[in-house]
Amino acid sequence: MKTTYGKKYISMATVSRMATYLQCLTYLEHQHTSTVSSHELAALLGVTPEQVRQDFSTFGLVGKRGSGYDVVRLKTEIELIFGRGVDRWKCCIVGAGSLGTALVSSHMVQKWGFKYAAAFDTDPRKIGTHIGRIPVYAVEDLKDVIRREHIAIGVMTVPASSARKVADLLCEAGIRGILNFAPRVIKVPASIPVLSVDLSQEFLKLAFYIQSAEQRAREQQAQIEATSHGE
Amino acid sequence: MKTTYGKKYISMATVSRMATYLQCLTYLEHQHTSTVSSHELAALLGVTPEQVRQDFSTFGLVGKRGSGYDVVRLKTEIELIFGRGVDRWKCCIVGAGSLGTALVSSHMVQKWGFKYAAAFDTDPRKIGTHIGRIPVYAVEDLKDVIRREHIAIGVMTVPASSARKVADLLCEAGIRGILNFAPRVIKVPASIPVLSVDLSQEFLKLAFYIQSAEQRAREQQAQIEATSHGE
Numbered sequence: 237m238k239t240t241y242g243k244k245y246i247s248m249a250t251v252s253r254m255a256t257y258l259q260c261l262t263y264l265e266h267q268h269t270s271t272v273s274s275h276e277l278a279a280l281l282g283v284t285p286e287q288v289r290q291d292f293s294t295f296g297l298v299g300k301r302g303s304g305y306d307v308v309r310l311k312t313e314i315e316l317i318f319g320r321g322v323d324r325w326k327c328c329i330v331g332a333g334s335l336g337t338a339l340v341s342s343h344m345v346q347k348w349g350f351k352y353a354a355a356f357d358t359d360p361r362k363i364g365t366h367i368g369r370i371p372v373y374a375v376e377d378l379k380d381v382i383r384r385e386h387i388a389i390g391v392m393t394v395p396a397s398s399a400r401k402v403a404d405l406l407c408e409a410g411i412r413g414i415l416n417f418a419p420r421v422i423k424v425p426a427s428i429p430v431l432s433v434d435l436s437q438e439f440l441k442l443a444f445y446i447q448s449a450e451q452r453a454r455e456q457q458a459q460i461e462a463t464s465h466g467e
Numbered sequence: 468m469k470t471t472y473g474k475k476y477i478s479m480a481t482v483s484r485m486a487t488y489l490q491c492l493t494y495l496e497h498q499h500t501s502t503v504s505s506h507e508l509a510a511l512l513g514v515t516p517e518q519v520r521q522d523f524s525t526f527g528l529v530g531k532r533g534s535g536y537d538v539v540r541l542k543t544e545i546e547l548i549f550g551r552g553v554d555r556w557k558c559c560i561v562g563a564g565s566l567g568t569a570l571v572s573s574h575m576v577q578k579w580g581f582k583y584a585a586a587f588d589t590d591p592r593k594i595g596t597h598i599g600r601i602p603v604y605a606v607e608d609l610k611d612v613i614r615r616e617h618i619a620i621g622v623m624t625v626p627a628s629s630a631r632k633v634a635d636l637l638c639e640a641g642i643r644g645i646l647n648f649a650p651r652v653i654k655v656p657a658s659i660p661v662l663s664v665d666l667s668q669e670f671l672k673l674a675f676y677i678q679s680a681e682q683r684a685r686e687q688q689a690q691i692e693a694t695s696h697g698e
Contacts, residue, residue: 239679248513249480251675255668263652282479319674327670335569342566344650344667350674389673413677415669419575421494427684429676433669436575437486438646438662439558442620443550443581444482445660446644448470453658 241317244294253291254314256281261311262347273304318348325350326387330402331394332357332372335417339391340367353385375405382409389413396420403430472548475525484522485545487512492542493578504535549579555619556581559612561633562624563588563603566648570622571598584616606636613640620644627651634661 239246260280264272274288281288292298292305295317299305319325327345329336332355339345340352355372357363363374373381381387390406392399392414399418406414407424416422416432424430470477491511495503505519512519523529523536528544530536550556558576560567563586570576571583586603588594594605604612612618621637623630623645630649637645638655647653647663655661 239676240683241679246679248672251672252668254675255671258671259665259668317675318671319678325670325674333569334565334572338564338566338569339666342666344665345670348667348671348674350667350670388677389670412681413673415673427680429673429680431669431673431676433666434490434575435570435573435664436579436581437483437490438664439556439576439581439620440486440489440549440579441479441482442644442646442660442662443556443579444485444548445470445662446619447550448472448477449658449660450643452471 241295246294250291250294253281253283253287254295254317257288257291258311258314258318258348261307261314264307265311269307271304272307272310274299276304315348320349324386324388326353326385327351327389327391328354328356328378328382328385328387329367329370329391329393330356330375330378330406331392331418332359332362332367333393336391336393337367339393340370350389353387354381356381375402378405379409382406382411387411389415391415391417392422393417472526477525481522481525484512484514484518485526485548488519488522489542489545489549492538492545495538496542500538502535503538503541505530507535546579551580555617557584557616557618558582558620558622559585559587559609559616559618560598560601560622560624561587561606561609561637562626562649563590563593563598564624567622567624568598570624571601581620584618585612587612606633609636610640613637613642618642620646622646622648623653624648 239248239251257277260277261272274285278285278288297310297313327350329340329352336355340355352370355367355370356375356378357372358375362372365372388411390411392402394402396419399416399420399422403414403416403422403424407428411428413428414422414424414430416430419434421432422430470479470482488508491508492503505516509516509519526548528541558581560571560583567586571586583601586598586601587606587609588603589606593603596603619642621642623633625633627650630647630651630653634645634647634653634655638659642659644659645653645655645661647661650665652663653661
């Protein structure tokens with residue numbers, strides 16, 4: 237996905253890091269930390285301090301020489317970059333299964349200004365019920381509800397087999413962006429951003445890190461043994 | 468997290484891309500595509516062809532000049548890099564709530580050689596039941612079950628308040644890696660890789676992409692109008 241900020245091209249990796257800085261700053265604010273240096277942020281994220289400064293300068297964020305960044309101010313500025321405060325990120329869930337329920341029930345996204353307004357399902361036993369305070373509607377009502385409620389983001393937690401149909405429905409309803417948890421590549425007009433989340437990739441990455449860590453441990457052990465034999 | 472492959476340092480971004488290549492290759496295999504060029508893979512991922520070739524050469528994967536990469540062979544080679552085929556990625560879920568249930572019920576991870584062997588919870592109504600075929604044990608039995616079943620990966624879907632206690636228990640049990648869905652930073656010995664997944668970050672990123680796309684659309688519209696006025 238090609239993304240811009242003002243006239244600048246921004247890589248997806250940069251956007252990811254900005255979201256992680258925001259998470260770190262929220263943590264630091266809770267800890268009543270007032271200032272943070274690029275070195276401290278770099279250590280928290282596992283990147284270089286130069287990377288932190290470069291990321292911030294891309295978005296026009298500057299610290300004070302010597303004292304670093306003001307935590308609350310920097311957090312507020314990054315929130316604005318992510319559209320916080322505009323109060324327009326109404327979300328809907330399509331697919332009220334266990335993952336859909338988990339997402340709606342989690343209060344994690346609310347602190348960033350996102351709000352679930354509706355859920356949709358095809359199961360007659362679920363239609364008309366609520367998940368927490370969120371009403372579950374029939375998928376047939378998707379377009380009407382999205383337009384009436386001015387829903388911006390469609391979160392797809394449907395099986396792979398219905399992913400494309402649901403994506404088409406969301407686009408016809410005028411959705412502004414899609415978060416896709418269905419294990420299927422979906423095609424929508426280029427003007428509508430889609431972010432696909434594949435949780436199985438996190439398992440793959442972790443498996444890689446485990447192997448790498450265990451390999452390093454074996455090598456260190458071998459080195460220790462070689463050294464002690466050489467004595 | 469510092470990661471190595473052989474003697475080489477590997478960035479987390481590279482590991483992420485490798486997992487995405489694997490997903491793409493699986494898709495291409497299903498489509499009965501026999502070969503793929505670095506240009507085609509680059510287009511699917513939204514990166515440059517140079518990036519694809521650099522990533523593959525890091526892991527010693529080479530294509531044929533002119534005909535590109537053999538899909539099935541490349542997929543098998545990347546699977547091996549991720550530890551597929553070693554049949555040792557037994558997983559457990561700690562926290563049998565809606566997210567835990569969603570993860571265990573999803574069959575997405577099984578195709579990569581991961582297998583859920585146990586779930587743990589503190590709720591007496593859940594202990595002794597099953598999620599699909601996976602037994603739900605009491606958290607008190609966590610260490611015994613992990614050791615007995617040789618479970619490699621602990622997936623934490625517990626509330627923030629119990630995250631640190633559960634992480635300690637997993638480490639004491641000899642877990643090899645942790646996938647943390649709890650919204651809390653956890654500290655474990657450096658030898659045990661932890662991958663924290665914060666789904667709210669995906670919402671933030673999507674909000675950024677939406678704003679960026681809508682800003683571009685407005686600019687293009689303004690340009691069209693300016694041009695037509697100038698005629």
